[in-house]
Amino acid sequence: MVPYLWWYLAGFAFIVFTQLLAVGIINETKNAIDAAGAADATARTVVPYVVRIALFAVCLILVRTGSRLLIFTPGRLIEYRVRNDFYSNLLLLQRDFYEKHESGDLVSRCSNDIGFVRAAYGFGFLQIANVSVTLSLGLTAMLMMDLQTTIFVAIPMILSFAFIQISIRYVFTYWRRANEQLGSLSSLCLASYKGISAIQNYHAEPAVTERFSESNENYLETMSIVTKVRSFMMPMVQAVGNLSIFLVLWFVGPKIVQGDLTMGQITAFLGYIGLVMPPLLSLGWMLNVFNRAIPAMERLQEIITAKPTLLPAESRYEKDPSGAGPTMVLENLHFTFTSDEKNPNPFGLKDVDLTVPPGKVIGIAGPLGSGKSVLLETILRLNDLPADCLYLNGADCARMDLVEFRDHFSFAPQKAWLFSTTLRRNLLMALDYREWERPGTEARLLAAIEAASFDLDPKVFPLGLETEVGTKGVMLSGGQRQRIALARALLKPADVYILDDVLSAVDHETEKRIIRNLKTFAAGKSFLIASHRISAIQWADEILVLGQGGVAQRGTHETLIQEPGFYRDIYQYQAEHPDE
Numbered sequence: 090m091v092p093y094l095w096w097y098l099a100g101f102a103f104i105v106f107t108q109l110l111a112v113g114i115i116n117e118t119k120n121a122i123d124a125a126g127a128a129d130a131t132a133r134t135v136v137p138y139v140v141r142i143a144l145f146a147v148c149l150i151l152v153r154t155g156s157r158l159l160i161f162t163p164g165r166l167i168e169y170r171v172r173n174d175f176y177s178n179l180l181l182l183q184r185d186f187y188e189k190h191e192s193g194d195l196v197s198r199c200s201n202d203i204g205f206v207r208a209a210y211g212f213g214f215l216q217i218a219n220v221s222v223t224l225s226l227g228l229t230a231m232l233m234m235d236l237q238t239t240i241f242v243a244i245p246m247i248l249s250f251a252f253i254q255i256s257i258r259y260v261f262t263y264w265r266r267a268n269e270q271l272g273s274l275s276s277l278c279l280a281s282y283k284g285i286s287a288i289q290n291y292h293a294e295p296a297v298t299e300r301f302s303e304s305n306e307n308y309l310e311t312m313s314i315v316t317k318v319r320s321f322m323m324p325m326v327q328a329v330g331n332l333s334i335f336l337v338l339w340f341v342g343p344k345i346v347q348g349d350l351t352m353g354q355i356t357a358f359l360g361y362i363g364l365v366m367p368p369l370l371s372l373g374w375m376l377n378v379f380n381r382a383i384p385a386m387e388r389l390q391e392i393i394t395a396k397p398t399l400l401p402a403e404s405r406y407e408k409d410p411s412g413a414g415p416t417m418v419l420e421n422l423h424f425t426f427t428s429d430e431k432n433p434n435p436f437g438l439k440d441v442d443l444t445v446p447p448g449k450v451i452g453i454a455g456p457l458g459s460g461k462s463v464l465l466e467t468i469l470r471l472n473d474l475p476a477d478c479l480y481l482n483g484a485d486c487a488r489m490d491l492v493e494f495r496d497h498f499s500f501a502p503q504k505a506w507l508f509s510t511t512l513r514r515n516l517l518m519a520l521d522y523r524e525w526e527r528p529g530t531e532a533r534l535l536a537a538i539e540a541a542s543f544d545l546d547p548k549v550f551p552l553g554l555e556t557e558v559g560t561k562g563v564m565l566s567g568g569q570r571q572r573i574a575l576a577r578a579l580l581k582p583a584d585v586y587i588l589d590d591v592l593s594a595v596d597h598e599t600e601k602r603i604i605r606n607l608k609t610f611a612a613g614k615s616f617l618i619a620s621h622r623i624s625a626i627q628w629a630d631e632i633l634v635l636g637q638g639g640v641a642q643r644g645t646h647e648t649l650i651q652e653p654g655f656y657r658d659i660y661q662y663q664a665e666h667p668d669e
């Protein structure tokens with residue numbers, strides 16, 4: 090808020106000016122009425138007052154507009170900053186954070202909560218300034234006219250303020266609950282959107298709708314309580330305004346008869362009540378805005394200040410003087426997912442040893458769920474890699490700077506993820522954005538596509554690389570998606586290429602072609618390739634077969650097919666069923 094102090098101070102000055110003009114109008118009205126009631130009054134007596142009132146009214150429009158602009162603008166600027174901070178920190182956080190926070194909850198924070206914060210910094214501050222200036226000017230003007238009447242007018246206002254405070258505290262608890270419920274509703278919506286084909290395929294609409302209705306009903310119940318309290322609050326505050334008018338007439342009436350107050354003054358009292366009541370009426374709403382903004386800001390701060398769970402970056406990678414790529418060493422690598430009530434017996438891997446000199450190809454095989462992806466993702470620090478387990482040229486990877494560490498690797502995951510944009514933009518992600526427009530980039534994109542054996546046939550893709558792939562790449566086949574993801578991985582300059590079952594959706598001929606291409610396209614680079622298909626890894630220098638939370642077998646294709654075990658069984662099965 091400090092950077093916007095000048096905006097608020099200027100806005101505050103404009104509000105003071107606005108209310109002075111409003112008080113001026115009331116004052117002129119009072120004087121006009123008293124002057125019109127004087128014995129020597131003529132038809133022209135009130136003209137100067139009316140002209141001044143009109144002038145004040147025009148100035149009021151301009152100054153009030155200025156005050157709103159000055160105070161609403163920092164609200165918008167703060168919203169812009171908070172949204173940027175929120176988003177940029179999200180990009181730094183690691184998988185453990187995303188496993189704890191549902192996407193709907195994050196979306197709700199980024200939309201609803203930021204909206205509440207903007208309202209507080211804009212509308213909220215405008216109302217604080219309005220209420221404080223109006224009350225002090227209005228009350229001073231009333232006091233100067235008559236102390237006793239002012240006290241009688243002020244008592245219901247103070248009572249109403251106390252009433253609003255108590256009600257708001259009650260509403261506050263429900264607002265917090267409502268925000269959380271809205272987050273769950275958004276999560277449910279997003280989950281249904283992502284899994285819409287599964288829902289429709291299994292005709293699960295009634296079950297999903299019931300779950301959604303249940304959550305929606307909880308939200309409705311909470312909001313109904315909020316609505317009831319707010320509905321009661323507003324008429325109560327309005328009643329206070331009417332009570333104040335009643336008290337003015339009750340006390341001022343006899344004073345006019347006694348000659349202590351003039352008709353102009355009674356009009357002025359009513360005018361001041363009219364001036365003070367709207368900000369007072371909005372006081373409840375204003376406090377509401379703050380009460381929503383405080384938990385919202387807490388929820389946003391939680392994300393903005395969340396730190397990635399990383400060890401200090403104190404291990405430095407030293408390049409080999411010969412210019413050769415790094416040697417990667419896994420020493421007793423172990424990793425276990427966090428245990429909690431949802432996952433009391435989490436999967437873990439232990440005792441994985443492996444040395445990958447530059448240019449070596451390592452194959453990883455194993456039954457379903459044996460931990461192939463977990464191993465690769467732990468190496469990539471997508472899981473929480475423990476210290477002293479993985480080294481690059483002797484540098485402890487868990488203690489390396491994460492960005493520097495990831496520069497050594499390129500990863501094509503098992504589930505190819507494409508963004509809803511063009512083929513070109515999906516591929517360019519692999520390169521530093523400063524390279525996107527360089528002259529040689531186009532040729533690099535085409536070479537990577539060719540290495541991944543993606544056929545950019547103009548009959549199928551008349552727009553070439555400008556083809557839009559749709560949400561998550563729905564406009565491509567599974568095999569095409571996989572190959573674009575592979576091309577993207579190959580495009581990234583790296584020392585170690587990690588490919589997680591990326592050839593599962595291609596036929597054997599294409600698989601052979603891609604393997605041939607890999608050998609030439611990334612010659613001298615290391616590869617870690619997990620696959621269900623033996624043909625995709627049999628060319629590897631070493632193959633690890635995972636099982637029972639560790640390495641069950643290891644060797645070359647030639648040695649492994651001699652040993653009884655998973656590898657030989659699956660090899661024989663696949664040799665007998667080449668089309669599966």
Ligand SMILES: Nc1ncnc2c1ncn2[C@@H]1O[C@H](COP(=O)(O)OP(=O)(O)OP(=O)(O)O)[C@@H](O)[C@H]1O
Nearest residue numbers: 426432435436455456457458459460461462463464
């Ligand atoms: N984020 C996670 N949290 C908890 N457990 C997980 C998580 N991801 C995977 N697992 C568990 O780890 C085990 C190994 O999964 P992984 O995906 O590595 O198997 P895989 O060998 O790659 O299997 P597949 O051949 O089917 O691809 C599974 O039992 C899975 O339930």
